[in-house]
Amino acid sequence: MNAKKVLIIAIALLLTAAVAQAQYAPTGTSTLSVVVGAEASLAITTATTTFAGPASPFANYAGTTNFSYKIRTGFGAGTGSITVKLGGALTGTASSSNTIALSNLSYICTDALPALGTGCTTAVGASSTTATPVATFSKDAHSADAGTSGNSLAWTLVNLPSYVQDTYTATATFTISAT
Amino acid sequence: MRKRLILATLAMLILTLPALAQLGSGTGTTTLNVTVAAEAGLTVGTGTTAMTSTGTNFSNYTGATNLTYYMRTSATGGSGNVVLQVTSDFLPTGGPSVASPPSAGDALKYTCTVAAPGNNGTGTPCASPTTAATGSATSVATFGTDARSLASGNSAAVNWTLTNDPKYKTGTYSATVTFTISAT
Numbered sequence: 553m554n555a556k557k558v559l560i561i562a563i564a565l566l567l568t569a570a571v572a573q574a575q576y577a578p579t580g581t582s583t584l585s586v587v588v589g590a591e592a593s594l595a596i597t598t599a600t601t602t603f604a605g606p607a608s609p610f611a612n613y614a615g616t617t618n619f620s621y622k623i624r625t626g627f628g629a630g631t632g633s634i635t636v637k638l639g640g641a642l643t644g645t646a647s648s649s650n651t652i653a654l655s656n657l658s659y660i661c662t663d664a665l666p667a668l669g670t671g672c673t674t675a676v677g678a679s680s681t682t683a684t685p686v687a688t689f690s691k692d693a694h695s696a697d698a699g700t701s702g703n704s705l706a707w708t709l710v711n712l713p714s715y716v717q718d719t720y721t722a723t724a725t726f727t728i729s730a731t
Numbered sequence: 732m733r734k735r736l737i738l739a740t741l742a743m744l745i746l747t748l749p750a751l752a753q754l755g756s757g758t759g760t761t762t763l764n765v766t767v768a769a770e771a772g773l774t775v776g777t778g779t780t781a782m783t784s785t786g787t788n789f790s791n792y793t794g795a796t797n798l799t800y801y802m803r804t805s806a807t808g809g810s811g812n813v814v815l816q817v818t819s820d821f822l823p824t825g826g827p828s829v830a831s832p833p834s835a836g837d838a839l840k841y842t843c844t845v846a847a848p849g850n851n852g853t854g855t856p857c858a859s860p861t862t863a864a865t866g867s868a869t870s871v872a873t874f875g876t877d878a879r880s881l882a883s884g885n886s887a888a889v890n891w892t893l894t895n896d897p898k899y900k901t902g903t904y905s906a907t908v909t910f911t912i913s914a915t
Contacts, residue, residue, distance in 0.1 A: 596759035603765035609772030610801050610882075617761045642765065646806070652767075707763065713880045714850040715767045717806045722763045729757065 590630050592730035594621040595699065601724075606711050613709040617724070620699040623666070625689050625730045632689030632730040634663075634671070636705065638680040639725065644718035652720055654678045656710040661686050664702040666693040675708070683727060693730075771811055771914035772801045774884070780908075784895050792893040796908070799884035802848055804874055804914045811874035811914035813845075813887060817865045819907035825900040827893055830865045837894040839863040839906075845872040845887040852878025854885070860892065868911065878914075 596619045603615035625632045642657070644650030657678040661671045663686070671687035678684065686705065775798055782794035804811045817829045817839070829839050841863060843856035857870040872887055 593756055594759050595756075596761050598761050600762045600764050603763070605766070605768065606770070609770050613765050615763065615765070619759065638763075642763065650806075652765075657763075709765055711767075711770075712882045713770070713801055713803045713848075714882065715803065716877065716879070717767055717769055717803060717809065719764065719766045721765075723760055724763055725758055725760045727758045 588624070590624055590626045590632075590730040592621065592623040592625075592632055592728040594619055594634065594726060594728045596726060597701075601707065603707065603709060610711045610713060612711050615707045615709075617705045617707065618701075619703050619705075619726060620701040621667075621687075621695055621703065621728055622699045623689055623693055623695045623728065623730050625691055625693040627692045630689075630691040630693070630731050632687075632693055632728070633685065634667075634687040634726060634728045635683035636678075636686050636724050636726050637683040638678050639723035640680050642709075642720035642722045644716065644720050646718045647716075650716040650718045650720070652709070652715055654680055654722075656712065657707065659705045659707045662702070662704045662706070663687040664700050666690075666695060666700070667703070678707075678724075686726065689730065767803075769805045769809055769811070769914040770801075770803045771912040773813065773910060773912040774799045775910055780891065782891060782893055789895040789897060791895050792891075794891045796889045796891070798871075798887040798889070798910060800845075800872075800880060800887055800912055801882075801884045802852075802854075802874055802878050802880040802912070802914055804852065804876060804878040806877045809876045809878070809915055811878055811912070813871040813873075813910060813912045814868035815841075815863065815871050815889065815908050815910050816868040817863050817906055818909040820865055821904040821906040823902065823904065826902055826904040827896070827899055827906075829863055829906065832894070832896075833898045834894075834896050837896050839894075840892045842890045842892075843871050843887065844890070846885045848874065848878045849881030849885050850879035852876070854878065854887075856887075863908070871910065874914070 598617045601615045601617045603613040642652035658675040663671045667687040676684050777796045780794045780796045782792040784792045821827045840860040842859040845854040845856045853875045855873045
């Protein structure tokens with residue numbers, strides 16, 4: 553048998569052995585690897601926010617939207633936010649030509665920890681062109697596993713005699729994000 | 732082998748499902764709903780309406796009470812009104828009286844002015860003159876459908892005339908007039 557044949561046979565035997573050792577052994581391991589990233593979600597618990605009638609003639613209308621959130625922000629330099637944006641002016645249901653400008657609508661937020669207490673502690677004007685602040689989060693913020701409740705937006709609508717008598721609606725979209 | 736493959740696949744599915752249920756959504760919506768109804772309010776600008784007589788020949792006493800009204804009536808079939816009633820007759824006794832005037836023909840009467848609602852609609856003043864009463868409310872102004880005042884209100888006024896009867900004893904006499912506004 554020449555040297556070349558011996559070499560080939562040896563290599564074949566080695567490869568076979570290597571494969572056999574990889575597949576069959578009393579124990580084996582695998583490394584589990586998961587990337588836990590920044591993440592956020594929310595749930596609006598008040599599907600329809602109904603404004604209460606004024607307590608006295610032409611006192612402001614008021615309504616409250618409640619929501620819960622889940623959030624995890626980045627450990628090193630993360631942030632998070634919740635914003636709200638209106639779909640458009642309040643529009644009458646009896647007649648779509650009846651509208652109430654959003655300049656008459658504002659809100660104040662109540663945000664539960666881990667939200668920072670600077671979301672919107674003073675009245676914020678509602679907008680359909682800009683997403684306005686509801687809550688902010690710093691780095692390494694973690695909500696409760698089941699979601700953090702106890703958050704709300706207290707809306708105020710100025711009650712002007714110029715509004716035509718009607719029932720008005722508008723859609724407010726909340727967005728949460730985390731880095 | 733096939734059985735192991737099926738079991739592995741099922742295990743992966745079971746591990747995946749709970750994660751999906753917990754994630755929620757990055758956005759959510761609420762519908763804002765507000766009912767704007769008929770509504771009305773007023774302020775009486777003249778807390779004390781002084782009534783005076785000019786000259787010395789028993790010309791009638793006159794005075795004016797100014798009002799500011801805030802009004803929104805229904806867009807269809809709506810209406811509103813302002814009324815007044817003498818809820819407390821002149822006191823002390825011995826002078827004028829709305830309910831029991833000392834002489835036939837003695838009366839507290841008034842005329843009205845009302846500015847049109849500043850944002851829409853009409854306002855109609857009372858018939859002139861109207862005799863005030865203690866037993867019932869009498870009209871100051873009426874408003875039509877979809878009447879809407881300014882946010883700062885619109886003005887109205889009641890101009891009073893009280894018979895100057897020589898039978899009145901000298902003194903200072905006061906009565907209370909209550910204004911009421913309503914809208915449907």
